[in-house]
Amino acid sequence: MTNITKINLGQNGPLVSKLGLGCMRMSPVFGSPVRDETESIATIQSALDSGINFLNTGDFYGAGHNELLVGKAIKGRRDDAFISVKFGAIFYNSQMLGLDLRPVAIKNFINYSLVRLGIDTIDLYQPCRLDNSVPMEDVIGTVADLIKEGKVRYLGVSEITADQLRKANDIHPVTALEIGYSLADRQIENDLLPVAKELGIGVVAFANTAEGLLSGDMKAPLEPDAYQNHFTRFQGENLVKNLEKVEVLKQIARDKGITPTQLAIAWVNAQGNHIMPLVSMSRRSRLPENMRAMEIVFTPEEINALNTNFAPGAILGGTYLQR
Template sequence: MTTTTTITKIGLGKNGPLVSKLGLGCMRMSPVWGSKGNDENESIATIQQALDSGINFLNTGDFYGHGHNELLVGKAIKGRRDDAFISVKFGGIIYGGQFRGLDLRPIAIKNFIDYSLVRLGIDTIDLYQPCRLDNSVPLEDVIGTVADLIKEGKVRYLGVSEITADQLRKANSVHPVTALEIGYSLADRQIESELLPAAEELGIGVVAFANTAEGLLSGEMKAPLPANAYQNHFPRFQGENLVKNLEKVEVLKTMAKAKGSTPTQLAIAWVNAQGDHIMPLVSMSRRSRLPENMQAMEIRFTPEEMNTLNTHFAPGVMRGGTYLQR
């Protein structure tokens, strides 16, 4: 399947580089949260086809698949480093398939980055960010360490992920923050009250993941979920909560049918429409997914359609929390 869709470029924040308006999340290409990894050759081909299609923002983490994801990205970009903008998250400690906490000590960060550079086969990481903050280490020390790595030439830009508006302002006062990575979707709009306005005010780009709210907005989820589904850990996907939440998704399914699109495409398109400084970050591990996700970037909503979505999916209407609502 071929597509003529052209992915536009945006400035990542007011002082950042030009990147694709659609980002590629690489996490699911590796074994994470107990899942099996995907076919490695297909994953590499997907990254390369994304680069060929103008999607240059590749998102990974040093703890995805215990380094497997960085090795995979490294293989995919070999010989074409300049085509890719590499975003790496650090700090997560995974053992036995479980998230065990964070290690954000400066000495650990300096250790993490050298391993990442070797696995990726590059000299400089474009965007480097703590995966979240937990107050175990002063924010100034975490951000200051990345600032030191920027001075050393090992990192180009500072990013942050899954933090509060106050933490974002504080981090930006230590060193200019280029991008904020955060979960954002029609079903998860809690960041609209404080965090998004802060990012816009400070001129920080927003990399928005979980656009389908862990599959809730895909139109394909049915209650109850299979016993082995990772979503079962979160109240949103349990019992009557899931039944009621899926009823809300019917409106999205109806609109998608009328527009000749899929609910997933509309979910991505809605995030894309929230601002020129906001990048939908979409996880893909198969080339077959690229055309539909790229086409989602061309979907436009009438004022009436946007009003319907914003009203029907008003902040707080979804029942039950997820890990995004810590």
């Protein structure tokens, strides 16, 4: 069994696994189907058994379903898990209506989260985004108050700009930044990643396969009901050109005897000891493959080939990460 390395989440943060488990896809979000709950719980427990202690969820994933699921999985083994929770998004009928980041709403959200998770304290609590609808001082200040009350241990932030990260950290020390990062989405390398490193903030990197683009399984055109069709990256000639780029990744993966998904995760992992790949899965069978990705090392030639082929801007079109 792969031995998962432990790292400090941020310069002065807690010890967590270098690989995180994203639990979102275990619940119906954006109209996705309901997964086998027994298998999802078993997947979380198998991850914990394997040394993966960082579990990422959100109070709006499946209208609380995901937190209930995580709560069932960690019952009786709270000390084995580090729970990261996002809040702030308002959904109705699987459609996101906007954000509610008012202090009164945050205080309401966390009480429901604690009950659904069956715990007394959330390890990492973070607004899912910031939209200037509420002063940042009020949003971050409310989480800081919850830390003082003992309902939260550490402050996280998600999908924000470099300037917002500096400001949030000035209000209260930020332990972790959750952000999309992959070979296909490297725009954060210019400013956000350097600021996080400068401030000693850990990076929790999701979407390592860029919504499936780097999995090696995607073909053009996509099925009509594929959610990726909403994004210009996956439309028409953009997708055709982007998949040509992926062929280089697939060849390197074949040469190394690994899967394209493993390569995509391994590249993110190789970007620094302060960066944690956050991988979503809902089946136990995916655990060994994803864990083995953490052991993969690249030659300088392989890194050069990947970085050249997937230089910032090389992938055509955008996703919500470029909003």
